[in-house]
Amino acid sequence: MFDYPDWKTLRQSTFIQSKFFPHLAEDTPTFFGVPQALSKEDLLGADVVIIGAPYVAGWGDQYFGVDKKEWLHSCKRVRQQSIRYRSGYIQDFDLDVFETMKVVDYGDADIPPEASYAGTVSNILEAQAAVERKVKDALEAGAVPIVIGQNSPCGSYAIAKPLSESVDGPVGMVSLDTHWDANTADRFSMDPRIAGSGNWKDSVYKNLANFHPRHLVEIGERGMLEHPDIVRRYLRDGAEFISGWRLRTELGIEGTVKLLPKAFDGTDAVYAHFDLDVMGGAGPAPGDILGELAEPIGMTDYEVIRIAHESGKLGCNALSFICIPPGSPVMYRVVVYCIMYFIAGLAMRKS
Template identity: 65%
Template sequence: MAYPSWQEIRKGSIDNTYSFMNPWYVPMIAADMPTFMARPHATTPEELAGADVVIIGAPYVAGWGGYMGVDAEEWLAAPKRIRQQSIRYGSGYIQDFDLDVFEHLKVVDYGDADIPPECLVAPTAENVLRAQAAVEKKVNDAMAAGAVPVVIGQNSPCGSFAIAKVVSERTKGNVGCVSLDTHWDIAPMDKLTMDPRIAGSDSWKYKCYELLDNFDQRHLVEIGERGMHENKDMVRMFLSKGTHFYPMWKIRSGLGIEGLVNELHHAYDGTDAVYCHWDMDVLGGAGPAPGDILGELAEPFGMSDYEVIRLAHEVGRRGLAALSFICIPPGSAATYRVLVYVIMYMCAGLAMRKIAAASEK
């Protein structure tokens, strides 16, 4: 089943008289792209003042025309489609918690990073760095306003290292990391450019710990990898440096989601900030859509949509500096809705944290 057009989505979600959303004004970023959850559209750094959460799109694909057997256009559409799916929901009220997120948090949509078009078709090292810099600028603006940037990307470095780098530069002490992924992404060199400056799809995490002085593996909580993809020497090297690793086998064979939640403290103990990164190929087909839509990224016994959403909520409750996404399964409206839930349930955690802090004063 093909992904619906904006006209079809709008008719079902806004114009349909049976919709909870009717009538509801939806600010637009482009003709077919509403803001996330119909939040205000900020176009300048000044308009981020007072924001708690800033949504940023980073539509970027690392390759010459496609990625992992899926057409580039399908990957690039993710930030737009997640925003489209978000307008199905008429408010920030999450009934699970009897909590309206938007009564407690100011969430704004800062649009997409200004990635030059040529960077999407000619992934030379210089173009990759230009694309990365465009994302860094938006993330810097959000963090300067005191907000948590939420970057909806698709490939590295624009949806990963660009965010980690800004968090690192803006944090005096150590930075912890909670990472969900099917792959470790710890190759010493980017295979696409073979340039040591590039934190590419299979190397961005290695580059974090090589190039960012306040990133240390002792504060890395790595979740979800499985199977036979990795170089044993590289994995063992990260483990020897103190990485806290929770493969799917361990989660499924006894640890469970409650035990996993209890392990998040390793990213927080002894750190001044925590960067959270959800590589959504971790679903692998365990979410609402088959793994086949991920092309070569699909792997058995992935995380469930609940587990991914729950972990986002838990890091929200504990506090975080930034959240980013890559490898969002393309083409499935239901899977794009998972991302809406991930963001909103993370925001619910932040709101609970804010409410608790206010009650202690």
């Protein structure tokens, strides 16, 4: 586990010390220093809305062998790392995203802190509803919500549900993950009302009528973690599955990108879900940073950032992150890159 620096130390770093920016809290700048939105009215005219969803599933103080405090800091730390960059200018594209895209930070959803330690059904549903409200506000304003979360349902189902309700036609999905999260019950609560860490995708396709696996592009799972009947059912229903092995052999990243339109063709909206345990064991994320969630053949930082960018270019309507590897500054920067390169894709499409 990395020893992540405190805000006082970060504030004195070469990249931050001479900058001034809005704060959500003493140790929490807005994402990239963009304006803070306090109400629905502040979202009017926004192209992108940043939302935090600090929630960790289950009971007790640890999640898969890692202290929950480390997981819960992700919303704050992604914002802290974002502030180190000089501007919204991405030299790879000779594009400053803030010249054409209005981005605001809507703060964190009002999730009860106890929801991350006492996994009662009422706590979980209250936390989910808090995220749904902010996502719905962003969608009603005509903006793309980007949710920085850590666990389901707050970083997954709580985005898919309001997006589903915002359109009449089919909704596609681009999903990056180590695990399918398509079991038939939430492992912690065993309650059918909970779209939790192990079953949120099953809940999406059971409960949200305009989601169908034929519009799903699933990327990154590999190895021996899944029950064969679960994976084969999605394949029979038309999902495009790009396993870690398939990505590295027959497709590569270019072939993978060419398959992303399957989520967009014939749909009214698309949700991109990035579970970043998909990177454990590859790229800048060593295996032990994720505890029990790490698996070999993980995706690299470039592959994840590239898919975020291409999803933006294709016109994705919502993006969220869960399971951000805790403690590593560079992993939080990967999320910053994903968000900015995604917004760059949206900007390219807009122009």
